[in-house]
Amino acid sequence: MVDAKSLRLFLPRQIRELPADLVVVLIVVAATNAAALLPVVRETPIRIPLGLVFLLFLPGYAFVAALFPEASERSRSGDVTDGSTPLGTASPTGIERGALSFGLSVAIVPLIALLLDLTLREPTLTSILIATSMFVVLLSIIAGVRRWNLTPERRFTIPYRTWIESGRATVFESNSRGTVIVNVLLIVSVLLALGTVSYAIALPQDGERFSSAYILTEDDGELVTDGYPTEYDGEDAQEIVFGIDNQEHRTVEYTTVFAIQEVEVQNDETIVVEQEELERFDAELAHGESWHHEHEIDPPMTGDDLRLVWLVYLDREPPEEPTLENADRSVHLWIEVDE
Structure with a gap:
């Protein structure tokens, strides 16, 4: 054989x-x-x-x-x-x-x-x-x-064989039983210290786990956080870029509900009078990845008190009535649409 x-x-x-x-x-x-x-x-x-x-x-x-x-x-x-x-x-x-x-x-x-x-x-x-x-x-x-x-x-x-043999002899072949015990405890202490440091580095703090949602516009080929389209004439659609960053230290499936809301302000409280869902986006991102989605905005409603909302849900399906309150992350934009 x-x-x-x-x-x-x-x-x-x-x-x-x-x-x-x-x-x-x-x-x-x-x-x-x-x-x-x-x-x-x-x-x-x-x-x-x-x-x-x-x-x-x-x-x-x-x-x-x-x-x-x-x-x-x-x-x-x-x-x-x-x-x-x-x-x-x-x-x-x-x-x-x-x-x-x-x-x-x-x-x-x-x-x-x-x-x-x-x-x-x-x-x-x-x-x-x-x-x-x-x-x-x-x-x-x-x-x-x-x-x-x-x-x-x-x-x-x-000379790794020499090192191994020398280390084994130093730890286990000493004439003093106390020396052997001390050497073993020293090795265990070093291993525990290395394990603790590695665990502290590998395990992020709770405050470092987050996902961020944002909207961008394009200016001379670059994406910027400025110049958002807020006025519409009811005829021409305008483009905007929606983005998500994953800093959750794990892979996350994101579902985003894009909707338009007609709101009223009563006693310093914003009340949603009507909401219409326009589109849904799905993205699966690993830790550290970013995702940008360019889409058009063509509001089906008219008025001065309108709000575009992007409602983000992490690793779950959106509820039957998505709102700012039940979303995991959200971003909104106030707009005006002429009749």
């Missing part, structure tokens, strides 16, 4: 000898794209830690890996096993690579966004994610090729 080790021999040498650190880089890139783009996964908290690692570490690490494929001189000499060497050697050590990765990532990601802004004019988070992913994958391939061209003794490798 053929085992997994035998099947591995059928793979090309480059794949079999692919450095473990570059494999992890490619896995994190794929996981980040899945967490950001897949409809179900992108709504889970996993996108927060993956996004932080992807933006703040991977671009710089791939750049350093492509630039320095060799191990540091002291690591090759065998004086140390953790890859640490004094500053000033030809190739950076593991600790130096980590520090450079953070610093370079902070510089590289804004440069990628700037290049996209110069080429696409309106870069989105998705385009920045894809461009950064291509940058990391390309440099990881270059780093892998450059390492393959070196002898095994000169290649940079992460």
Whole structure:
């Protein structure tokens, strides 16, 4: 029976000898794209830690890996096993690579966004994610090729097996039972602290959850919150743009009822005398998405006390008699229509 080790021999040498650190880089890139783009996964908290690692570490690490494929001189000499060497050697050590990765990532990601802004004019988070992913994958391939061209003794490798064995020995093979207990408690405390911080970042505050509805007009090709059409002659229809922003930190189905109302003001109270529904709009938006709907306004009523209302309902069907009071969100516009 053929085992997994035998099947591995059928793979090309480059794949079999692919450095473990570059494999992890490619896995994190794929996981980040899945967490950001897949409809179900992108709504889970996993996108927060993956996004932080992807933006703040991977671009710089791939750049350093492509630039320095060799191990540091002291690591090759065998004086140390953790890859640490004094500053000033030809190739950076593991600790130096980590520090450079953070610093370079902070510089590289804004440069990628700037290049996209110069080429696409309106870069989105998705385009920045894809461009950064291509940058990391390309440099990881270059780093892998450059390492393959070196002898095994000169290649940079992460001694993860040594680290694991050293950590296990430090935690569980101490001569003192008290030291072992302290080490275990320290590891648990660090994990709890990291989990608490990640949970606080991933879980938004209640005040940050909201949906906004608004109306816009077009002025020289741009949408502005000004110049609303308020006077009609009963003949020509006028256009207006209705918009919704989703900041609910979840996907929401919006149903909007567009209606016209004839109102009267009695004792400082606005009373709806007559209401006529004109149109309904449906939109499903993920968190952070915006939706604009351009439509015409051709009022079927005449008078001076008329009000256009857009009544928005979240994840539910509008009631039989939609009103400003029972709507989840609303926006209105006072108009006058000549007879």
